[in-house]
Amino acid sequence: xxxxxxxxxxxxxxxxxxxxxxxxxxxxxxxxxxxxxxxxxxxxxxxxxxxxxxxxxxxxxxxxxxxxxxxxxxxxxxxxxxxxxxxxxxxxxxxxxxxxxxxxxxxxxxxxxxxxxxxxxxxxxxxxxxxxxxxxxxxxxxxxxxxxxxxxxxxxxxxxxxxxxxxxx
Numbered sequence: 001x002x003x004x005x006x007x008x009x010x011x012x013x014x015x016x017x018x019x020x021x022x023x024x025x026x027x028x029x030x031x032x033x034x035x036x037x038x039x040x041x042x043x044x045x046x047x048x049x050x051x052x053x054x055x056x057x058x059x060x061x062x063x064x065x066x067x068x069x070x071x072x073x074x075x076x077x078x079x080x081x082x083x084x085x086x087x088x089x090x091x092x093x094x095x096x097x098x099x100x101x102x103x104x105x106x107x108x109x110x111x112x113x114x115x116x117x118x119x120x121x122x123x124x125x126x127x128x129x130x131x132x133x134x135x136x137x138x139x140x141x142x143x144x145x146x147x148x149x150x151x152x153x154x155x156x157x158x159x160x161x162x163x164x165x166x167x168x169x
Contacts (some may be wrong), residue, residue, distance in 0.1 A: 027156035
């Protein structure tokens with residue numbers, strides 16, 4: 001009987017400590033998409049990325065145009081070509097088509113790498129500012145409202161102004 005009373009008292013004590021710790025937790029939130037859109041250097045990075053994408057697109061279009069003209073020439077002259085020349089032209093067209101496909105895949109990967117290279121410093125700067133504001137103001141958790149993953153929460157502080165001040169925005 002004494003053990004049951006001790007366990008009960010211990011459970012009540014632990015639950016009250018846990019409730020106190022949770023009630024003292026401080027929550028904040030921020031819309032990182034909004035923050036990132038206002039970050040210094042973001043517009044320049046996006047312009048650089050667009051320029052690079054246009055460059056890749058231009059090369060891709062030139063390759064496609066080359067293929068189309070060679071294919072059209074082949075179609076117009078195939079009946080007049082010897083078997084050996086026809087096979088050579090077909091191999092050339094297949095090779096060109098393969099190069100176009102490889103270029104397209106590489107260009108997509110390269111564009112993603114370029115985007116990461118340009119935006120990573122901006123994202124890291126924002127993340128560091130959020131962490132600093134959270135630590136300076138004693139936040140236990142900071143939620144990103146741009147993701148839409150928080151469907152309900154207790155009232156929390158919007159730390160956007162503090163983070164923007166930290167970044168000089």
